[in-house]
Amino acid sequence: MKDLNANDLDAALEIVKGSARSMGMEVRD
Numbered sequence: 722m723k724d725l726n727a728n729d730l731d732a733a734l735e736i737v738k739g740s741a742r743s744m745g746m747e748v749r750d
Contacts, residue, residue, distance in 0.1 A: 727733040738748045 722733050725733045725736050727736055741748050
């Protein structure tokens, strides 16, 4: 996934979760 600089879906999810946490959101699995 070139837009997120991730090689697979799991890596992309971690990037999105980290972005959400930095904005103050609570992330649940």
